Amino acid sequence: MITSNDLKKGLTIQYEGSIWKVLDFQHVKHGRGQAIVRAKLRNLRQGNIKDLTFRAGEKLETAHIETKTMQYLYENAGQHIFMDLETYEQIGIPEEKIEDELKFLKENENVDIVTYEGEVIGASLPVKVQLRVIETEPGIRGDTQSGGSKTAKLETGAVITVPLFVNVDDVLIVNTEDGSYDSRVQ
Structure with a gap:
């Protein structure tokens, strides 16, 4: 658990039943009113971006995501196949989950596959x-x-x-x- 005051870029949180990554945030204090935190978040499951406002000190649940380096092999019937470089196990990721990343992904390239509690959320390319x-x-x-x-x-x-x-x-x-x-x- 963290508070909205602890938000920082790149942090992942659970909110409204989804996993969100903090893209940007701003602490705002209005005169005598209570401070608020404005945040721009990306839904890691659907890819949409949402602007949210939290009360200062509001409790938020962190989401522990894991990354594993895998090699992109090929596409087969809408599934993109990646191979674990340590175990040689292969997984298929639906095209919808990595649509944006595919624009810059070649076969045999290594990428970080992002997972949350065993669910594949997406891929993280080099900058x-x-x-x-x-x-x-x-x-x-x-x-x-x-x-x-x-x-x-x-x-x-x-x-x-x-x-x-x-x-x-x-x-x-x-x-x-x-x-x-x-x-x-x-």
């Missing part, structure tokens, strides 16, 4: 991954790193915005948290 461009408009000679942008399709199927100088077969470093271009691998 930055390297992906190859498979489709984009040709780069124009003389384009510099500053200037316009265009879209590029990556080997995983994700479409991101990139600078004009990026070409097909370039390997890019992509931020998985917001799907943004970070840099080009030289």
